[in-house]
Amino acid sequence: MVNKVKVGKKIYILRKKMGITQENLAKMVNVTPQAISKWENGIALPDTCLLPVLSQLFHIGIEELLCISSESNLINKDESNNRVFLPGIVYYPSTPSLVSCIRSCLSYLGIHVSLGWISAPYAFMLNINDEVSFKGPEFWNDNGCFDELVRNCGGIIENFNGWKGDIDISYKRKEAWNLVRDSINKGLPCYAWEMDKPMYYLIAGYEEKGYYYIDPDSMKIAGPKLYNELGESEWGILEIHIIRPGSISDNLKTLKDIFEYAINVNNPHIHQPNQGYTMGTDAYRVWWESVSKGKADYYGMAYNASFWANCKNLATLFLLEGKLRIGIMDDLFDEAISNYKNASRLLHTLSLMFPVQRENEYISQEQREKAVEILQAAQKYEINGLRKISNILDEIYKIW
DSSP states (O other), X not given: OOOHHHHHHHHHHHHHHHTOOHHHHHHHHTSOHHHHHHHHTTSOOOOGGGHHHHHHHHTSOHHHHTTOOOOOSSOSEETTTTEEEOTTOOOOOOSSHHHHHHHHHHHHTTOOOOHHHHTHHHHTOOEEETTXXXXXXXXXXXXXXXXXXXXXXXXXXXXXXXXXXXXXXHHHXXXXXXXXXXXXXXXXXXXXXXXXXXXXEEEEEEOSXXXXXXXXXXXXXXXXXXXXXXXXXXXXXXXXXXXXXXXXXXXXXXXXXXXXXXXXXXXXXXXXXXXXXXXXXHHHHHHHHHHHTTOOXXXXXXXXXXXXXXXXXXXXXXXXXXXXXXXOOHHHHHHHHHHHHHXXXXXXXXXXXXXXXXXXXXXXXXXXXXXXXXXXXXXXXXXXXXXHHHHHHHHHHHHO
16 A cells, blocks of 8 residues: 555655755645645555656656555675676666766666756767767766766765776776776766777676666666776777766756856867867868768768757756746757757757668758758757856855
């Protein structure tokens, strides 16, 4: 039987961790603030139709939301095979994969954040080279923005990096392996780059010689991936990240940090782009010039259109949540949201012109001209959106 008091306390804790009021939560799920109050005081339960909405909002399972215990399908330790797993680790799939891993790690530590909130560094980024390479969405440096965002949300990231060409790469692989084992033994979640495909993976556990990880396609534990094979692929990247609990920052600080990052993405002196790439709104020009000259590869075109359309949608979600969290400057937020919605809509239209499923398809002159038109319009909307963000930032400085 569901305990109303326990569920109410759970909703109260999750709401507080998100940093929103009862009124904000009521708007998000389309009920009255009085209904939220009744839930949190254990007087009533949310309607059944709202459980999936609340589950998605708080990024927890419905059983966890209703405080119904269920046995995890993961074991803590299997002595016969020397396997050790994080008990109850849950993977929250989304795009980008880095966001999935960070959100899953924070959730494991009891820190529940929305998809839009934790995706902010991607939301305000665009990274393109003159071939519109499919590597662009992953091949950029966030200049520590994710580390600071996680810190503001209540976590602390410990990073370990290496390259296949490093003289001491064998030692680094062993060091990374020991770091992960020590962290999992302490109950700290970890994620890594490229266990199978070129993406980030949530680590579920380890055995004597390798890592176990969550496969995003099957949502099941896969592996082991031998520790001495990490970073051996074409990308040649060795990346291990551990997240431990910290303390939650004020909402204004998070908005200040993200908005400073957003308006400075174009500045190469602050955000050093990788060789051959352009970041921020200037990347739109590189993109449409590549398309116009026939240099853009079809798959790269399709992948970038789909990926960055999703990111601009994440920008609207971040701005909407920021507006709800602080409850001021509604007009400026609304104008920024409108511009990013339009940028996302245009890039989504571009992605429909270039479906990812069709590889190496010929790009016609008509498609090129239409793509250039779409990219130029999307750039204007994002530039206007950034102007509004700059105005919001000025107002934050006045009260910071």
